[in-house]
Amino acid sequence: MANYHCQFSILFPVGSAGNVQAALSLYQVFAVTLEARGEVIGFEARADAPPGGPDLWLYSDGDGDPEHIIEFALLCAGELGLQGLWGFRWAYTCDRPRLDGFGGGAQVLDLGRCRSLDWLDAEHWVADRLAEPEAPRTTAEAILHPMLREQGWTEATVLGLLLAFIDAEIAENPCTVNRLRDYLAGAADPAGDEAGEGTTTAQAALEGVAAQQAGAPGTELRP
Numbered sequence: 001m002a003n004y005h006c007q008f009s010i011l012f013p014v015g016s017a018g019n020v021q022a023a024l025s026l027y028q029v030f031a032v033t034l035e036a037r038g039e040v041i042g043f044e045a046r047a048d049a050p051p052g053g054p055d056l057w058l059y060s061d062g063d064g065d066p067e068h069i070i071e072f073a074l075l076c077a078g079e080l081g082l083q084g085l086w087g088f089r090w091a092y093t094c095d096r097p098r099l100d101g102f103g104g105g106a107q108v109l110d111l112g113r114c115r116s117l118d119w120l121d122a123e124h125w126v127a128d129r130l131a132e133p134e135a136p137r138t139t140a141e142a143i144l145h146p147m148l149r150e151q152g153w154t155e156a157t158v159l160g161l162l163l164a165f166i167d168a169e170i171a172e173n174p175c176t177v178n179r180l181r182d183y184l185a186g187a188a189d190p191a192g193d194e195a196g197e198g199t200t201t202a203q204a205a206l207e208g209v210a211a212q213q214a215g216a217p218g219t220e221l222r223p
Helices: 017-036 066-080 122-131 139-151 155-172 176-187 190-194 201-214
Strands: 004-013 044-047 055-060 085-094 103-110 115-121
Touching: 004 066, 017 044, 017 055, 017 066, 066 085, 066 103, 103 122, 115 122, 155 176
Parallel strands: none
Antiparallel strands: 004 055, 004 085, 044 055, 085 103, 103 115
16 A cells, blocks of 8 residues: 655744744644644644744654645734745655655745745646647757757756857857847847837847757858
């Protein structure tokens, strides 16, 4: 038999050592409230080390309930006057390799307004992304996306490499600057933007570099 778990380990900032003790008292009250509803509280709460710190440690090593964390955090926010944004993550795990045994999620709360701002569930996120129709790719995207996937590069890494490539081209062939200016001037064309057909400066520059790498005719940046 497979055993399914929900695990998390998070710090909940309550502002002061006094609020930590108050929050621990609220934890006991919350546990009694859940018991009256026929539920067992789905996490443990302890004062964070070192003693006297302003954070509460909330954790579960097996049977956690993220909904209980949300309720408790909003309870503390209302009772203790907490402000600002706070969020946490959790993981669904299984002691056997079941296809439905792994996942997770995240939640962001506005403590000052005592409400949820946003949330994410890994299973639904993947399903939603797979259901979206794939947008047509430009020449640059057709080159860059496989690089991101196969090399494990981030978009920032690829952008950095492309900028370095442009610098090297300019150093070797000063006339490259003129061609790059043409791309940027076209990207800033107000008429194209008003018609909804303009491209951003970055898109135009990357299109030019990517097309040159692909050997597309008419895109050589050299004079």
